[in-house]
Amino acid sequence: MLDNFFNPKSIAVIGASRTPGKVGYDILKNTIQYGYQGAVYPINPGASEILGVKTYPSILDVPGKIDLAVVVVPSKNVMEVIEQCGAKKIDSAIIITAGFKESGIEGAKLENDLVKKAKEAGVRFIGPNCLGVIDTHSGINASFAAGMPAKGSIGFFSQSGALCLAVLDRALPEDIGFSKFISMGNKADISDTDIMLALSEDDNTKVILGYIEGVNDGRRFMEVASQVSKKKPLIILKSGITSSGAKAASSHTGALAGREAAFDSAFKQSGVIRAHTIGELFNYAIAFANQPLPNGPNVAIVTNSGGPGILAADACDKSDLQLVLLHKETTDELRTFLPPVASFYNPIDIMGDAGAERYEKALYTVLQDEKIQGVMVLLTPTAVVDVEATAKAVVNIANLVDKPILTSFMGKKSVESGSKILMKYNIPNYSYPEEAVSALNAMYRYHVWINRPEKTYPHFDGLKDKVTQIFEEVKEENRERLSESEVHEVLNTYGFRQPKSLIARTSEEAVAASKGIGYPVVMKIISPQIIHKSDIGGVRINLNKKKDVENAFFDITTHVKNIMPTANIYGVMIQEMIPGGKEVIVGITKDAQFGHMIMFGLGGIYVEVLKDISFRITPLSQEDAHEMIRETKTFPLLRGVRGEAETDIEAIEKSLLILSQLALDFPQIIEADINPLLVKKRGEGVVAIDARFTIGGD
């Protein structure tokens, strides 16, 4: 995929310049100086050769075939160049030129035209407003970055050219190998998902690393990410997650930052490993690129000093990793060569006077323990330790086993040479033990992800027809909100149990209805203008006799008329009062980028005060429904505390799955919630007490 971008047989640099320091000069120089074997054609009408390479006035003058066009001309000339690309049958272009969407309204218009023009011309392009593309394996550097990273297995794509530069600059002195660097710029044509797919199919890429500020098509992103993450670790740093960040992002490349909750769900559901800082992005990348995944959470720490061992143990406890006790045989073996004052528990403290040999033997012994699925080696630069010899010892042992080994040789001056050896031989080394723990934890979580069973997506068929009709009526009447009875009908059709209810327009009808339903009853005002009924005194509960119902009818109607004189009052709903149960909220919301999301939370104050809500993007799998209930903090309340009976959690799961089906069936749903959904004892199901639906165009 995208072969002509990464492995072209010939490149034209359109806008090549003779002036060092100009982007058109830097790019041309980069394309020829790093061992690229194909033909390079500088295009510049005013020059006959640049940097010793024959120059052409236009691509149309180039005699041979051109696989890739790198465009550095001013923005006003880009359109013409793309047209020429079409004429010359060039199907791939990198548009470096800035001055498009990121520069304002005029630029956005230009970008739209560009997209159209490129489509007509049959040209796919990366950019505009990007740094370019690097492929270390084919030796291509079609970018204006300074330097070429070492060959390696990390494929990096970034919405920010600056981050490309920073990562590249950081990688150079440490010789960290990359397969590809792709600066995506404004992503007007080729998107994150195209790049992710290309990298997942690229044999030279083992780990995919990305920085994004937003995505264009959330659904497609999830689809591709799910696919890719099963094959290779996909590590992404997403910025713009807070309001200041989002504001900054939208003024940056015009990216739609998107709601944090939606991204969080999308990443979770599609197996994206999320980095939260640039440091984490980097730390994770070198771990995944260089070490095998752990087969489980059980790790050991080997250290020559207590303090860092304790800090690492603290970090493990806050992660999913487990510091387990070693087998007795392992401890016995360690005792044969470690000093008696050493610590034989985990962390294993081999003491400050440990040399390389002791490190080697201890590490080897610990790795033989079948309980141990990964090891972190910590070193502080004591006077006696030979840092280089210890690094070599770690490398030797690592070659013998298929378990991940990460190191933290702490300090800087004394450990630099050791760190170089470690990194050269694929042992990721970190400045601080906490970073090693965090990276190994990410690897363990990825191990869990790729080994989880396929998700199952239940379907609920044949429910759609009647609701289609209701939604059409609502639309015809130019309404957005469904009436009480419409909501009732929709929920009923989709199999939600609801309290018995009747509508009464007079006090007498209310009494009759109550009698029919059976006391106690609940009464609620019905008016299309009133959404939050209880906030304005439109709800009465636990009414036990005729007199109560009569009084309530009078109170509710006069009260509402006083407060909202313009509201149309259709009547009062008389509802069966359902005893017992716990209140939860389930619902559907719509995100601008990811579409429908299903929401879950414990009712009332838990949602309002504690914001203890979970989300998943539709379609919901059985596993999503299971997890999203359990990830709320208040989940134990559903399990039952203080000897209470467990509630019907399975019935909530099913409700969430049905809502997902409903959302799939009706794209026009803007918002819906069942609040409260009353959850009864295990086996007794749920009852939708009240609900709201808002629909729009589809």
Add this chain to the structure above:
Amino acid sequence: MLDNFFNPKSIAVIGASRTPGKVGYDILKNTIQYGYQGAVYPINPGASEILGVKTYPSILDVPGKIDLAVVVVPSKNVMEVIEQCGAKKIDSAIIITAGFKESGIEGAKLENDLVKKAKEAGVRFIGPNCLGVIDTHSGINASFAAGMPAKGSIGFFSQSGALCLAVLDRALPEDIGFSKFISMGNKADISDTDIMLALSEDDNTKVILGYIEGVNDGRRFMEVASQVSKKKPLIILKSGITSSGAKAASSHTGALAGREAAFDSAFKQSGVIRAHTIGELFNYAIAFANQPLPNGPNVAIVTNSGGPGILAADACDKSDLQLVLLHKETTDELRTFLPPVASFYNPIDIMGDAGAERYEKALYTVLQDEKIQGVMVLLTPTAVVDVEATAKAVVNIANLVDKPILTSFMGKKSVESGSKILMKYNIPNYSYPEEAVSALNAMYRYHVWINRPEKTYPHFDGLKDKVTQIFEEVKEENRERLSESEVHEVLNTYGFRQPKSLIARTSEEAVAASKGIGYPVVMKIISPQIIHKSDIGGVRINLNKKKDVENAFFDITTHVKNIMPTANIYGVMIQEMIPGGKEVIVGITKDAQFGHMIMFGLGGIYVEVLKDISFRITPLSQEDAHEMIRETKTFPLLRGVRGEAETDIEAIEKSLLILSQLALDFPQIIEADINPLLVKKRGEGVVAIDARFTIGGD
């Protein structure tokens, strides 16, 4: 304070060695090679000179006065050396030697003896089992660390010698200046608090940095830390906060790791700036050492690239810092020289083609804005930016203003020279923007700390006598738990309102009591063996008439007799039923190191399921009481949600303060809680519904 440790006129190295690589050699070498001007006396009975310095068989043979003894002899000889120190009137010693408490039971015994011996001999000592002490200003390096840090203003003390080495090694190549390095080892004599006091009085020390695994005397630690933190920033990394970490810590130097909640409260209450990782410790130190504090939370970000700006904005939003809009005048001024596509909002993106001059003008302009109280400058190594010139520009501007400036020149290779310039001229530079934000946020929080008004500690006098008598009786009876009526008496004496109540031993008495108190009533079993009354069916509420009371009496007593046949049933408490209100829990617990703590949380499931509890160590200030209620997540429930009335939060505050007084009055309290404390509407106070007290020896 501790002058002879840091500024001695003469040093004896007892156990000096001729063999390079031995600790006794390294220390001697360190004492003479870094410009120390005083006399150095190597002590070694088998040598006449080492490293060109005349050697003595024993300190008693040294002709002159000795201010400081550095002890490197084997552990079995340390006792004799300390005795000689006494004889020679040496009052200060650093005991490097290991093999004490950290090595097991035998070592612990030896350490106890050492403490006793030193006291007799009039010798104060640092260690044992430590790395030694460095003072860059007096040129003393009485340690076996490799290298001497640059002169500077950071004073570092550490319970882990390894961490000293790692920090030193990291500081050396970056030329980060330290005033003192103190490796405390086992802290058998001189403790954290002694060191903190000494550093706070040391004119060369501007910032105090510490690593601890535990403290010996929590109370004293808080007292000293509160005092010190008002004078100088006190930044501490505390490890052993999780169960694995604590286990590792206790097997390390035998430090009592202590409960995380207690340390967290102690740090909060005494103004300690808490670092959570080694990286943070370092990052905070260089910020505080080099830049003035911000006068408020309003910061600006100046960047040459969007992505890093967005990441920094995200980090600001998660901190206490505020990314405010600039004054219109500032924006107008920026427009005069920035390109039109630049972003004039905050973060201020001066674009990828920015050179040093544009950085200088933009930074200067932004700093002139009086709204802005601190600035972060971000740089990515673009082709056009001159990193060194930009670093110099930042330094120039920084000299003109008294606002903090932190930088993140991202990358490594291209920015290294710039970073060197920045660090040299006191601009802390960070690898990633998130680190700069975190450091500036710590500075802002410290600004808030030192500017907060003095805390007020209310006293409640004259309540003690009656309770003293009760506690004495309980002790005489060898009980730990107070009976229902004793609890009632204690709470009554300390002014807690309680429901009216009477004790009934028969059904008839129960009915009479209910009549006297007035229906509805609550009934509760009274038995010294039963603590959680409701868990075993020992509580009935909302009893409205005679028949109910009779039935309840029968039910409760037979039920309890069936479940706990051995329990002594004293009778049943008949209690006034208090309508309305919200339930909270307040209580006293005792921490092994910090003593009494006051606890607060919303009652029932909030505490049990959500663990939403806050703590403060006694004595509680008015401010502590105010804050601890507000820092729980469920606090909004007390304020009232959905139009509920606000509860009497002031009355809760007073309850917490009274409990603090009670804890101060009675050290023998092991645990006490009022659960629930019913909080009524604002102005209507609180009622202690139920409570438990456990006391022990004092």
